[in-house]
Amino acid sequence: MSEVVTQKKLTKRDVRNSFFMWALLVEASNSYERMQALSFCVSIMKPLRKLYDDEEAYREALERHLQFFNSEGTFGSLIGGITLSMEEEKANGAEIPGEMITGIKTGLMGPMAGIGDTIVWGTIRPIIFSFGITLAMAGSVWGGLIPFAFAFICLALGYVLYMFGYRVGRESVQTMLQSGMIKDVITGSSILGLFMMGALGASYVKLSIPIEIVMENADTMIVQDMLDSIIPGMLPLAAIMLIYLYFDKKEQAYNKILILILIISLAGSFVGLF
Numbered sequence: 293m294s295e296v297v298t299q300k301k302l303t304k305r306d307v308r309n310s311f312f313m314w315a316l317l318v319e320a321s322n323s324y325e326r327m328q329a330l331s332f333c334v335s336i337m338k339p340l341r342k343l344y345d346d347e348e349a350y351r352e353a354l355e356r357h358l359q360f361f362n363s364e365g366t367f368g369s370l371i372g373g374i375t376l377s378m379e380e381e382k383a384n385g386a387e388i389p390g391e392m393i394t395g396i397k398t399g400l401m402g403p404m405a406g407i408g409d410t411i412v413w414g415t416i417r418p419i420i421f422s423f424g425i426t427l428a429m430a431g432s433v434w435g436g437l438i439p440f441a442f443a444f445i446c447l448a449l450g451y452v453l454y455m456f457g458y459r460v461g462r463e464s465v466q467t468m469l470q471s472g473m474i475k476d477v478i479t480g481s482s483i484l485g486l487f488m489m490g491a492l493g494a495s496y497v498k499l500s501i502p503i504e505i506v507m508e509n510a511d512t513m514i515v516q517d518m519l520d521s522i523i524p525g526m527l528p529l530a531a532i533m534l535i536y537l538y539f540d541k542k543e544q545a546y547n548k549i550l551i552l553i554l555i556i557s558l559a560g561s562f563v564g565l566f
Contacts, residue, residue, distance in 0.1 A: 300383045302458075306339050307376060311454040314372050315447055318365040327362035332372065339376055343383035353379065356390045363401040364408025369450040371400050373457025381461070412449075417442055497528040501565060 314335035321330040333354060340357075344350040363371060375397060382388040420442045428435025503515045519526050535549060559565075 300343050300380065302339050302342065302376065302380055306342065307373070307455060307458050308451075310335050310339050310376060311369060311372065311451055314369060314454070315365070315450055318368070326358065326360050328368075329358050329361040332361045333357040335372060336376060336379070340379060343379055349383075352390060356394055359394060361397060361401065362405070364405040364412065366412050366446045366450045367404045367408030367453060368401070369454040370404060370457040371397055373454040373459070374400070374461060375457075377458045377461035412446060416445060420445070497532060499527040499531055501527070503565070 314331065317331040317334055318328060319331075321334075322328060323330070336357060337354070340350060340353045344353055357375070375393060378388055378393050378396070382390075382393070421439055424435050424438035426435070427438060501515045501519070505513045505515065523529070535553075538549060
């Protein structure tokens with residue numbers, strides 16, 4: 293009589309609980325030695341316990357996931373889902389060495405961090421916070437509440453990526469990259485971010501020259517009106533472009549540029565230039 297082999301299968305609840313543990317702990321255990329490794333390991337401990345009955349195999353899996361790991365929290369969720377999928381295959385007898393799982397994790401850390409930093413922290417966060425600032429300046433209480441939407445968006449996006457990574461497994465990233473979806477999302481996010489930053493710059497950067505020149509015929513020429521007749525908003529645009537060029541060509545010393553803007557503003561106001 294042949295022995296019946298029972299397939300070890302994680303439930304949707306197992307994977308979901310693993311994600312929420314990751315979302316809760318992702319930035320809670322950072323260290324210079326292993327960065328997010330402890331959080332990653334803790335987030336998949338229960339699924340690993342379910343997959344590996346043998347204590348030695350379970351111990352090896354934990355040691356494997358205590359090695360250095362560092363990525364962006366939201367898009368790094370994809371790596372967690374892929375890892376669970378591969379561990380499930382390995383526990384069911386697939387010829388997947390532990391080094392392969394570790395290698396895929398290590399190889400995906402950088403790309404997922406780059407994508408996540410661009411989309412999450414470089415586009416979504418500035419746009420949402422800009423809306424909140426706009427409403428707050430208008431006196432709306434929603435200005436203080438809208439920034440919390442950022443956390444919920446990251447949680448929802450991370451959940452989708454985690455489940456997608458588990459469902460598709462190690463082929464998930466290749467599928468995403470081959471389809472061109474990531475490139476389209478990054479391009480669209482960058483364009484939207486540029487539009488938003490341009491609109492905010494035009495709305496909230498105020499700079500004018502209240503100097504009046506009296507002509508020989510007693511007419512008065514206002515310098516600001518003359519500049520506006522050439523290009524409306526010329527001075528705010530020039531100020532933004534100068535700051536951008538400084539960051540691009542020199543250094544991204546934000547405190548230095550803030551102090552410089554403050555000094556120029558005070559000096560210009562004192563002499564009546566601004």
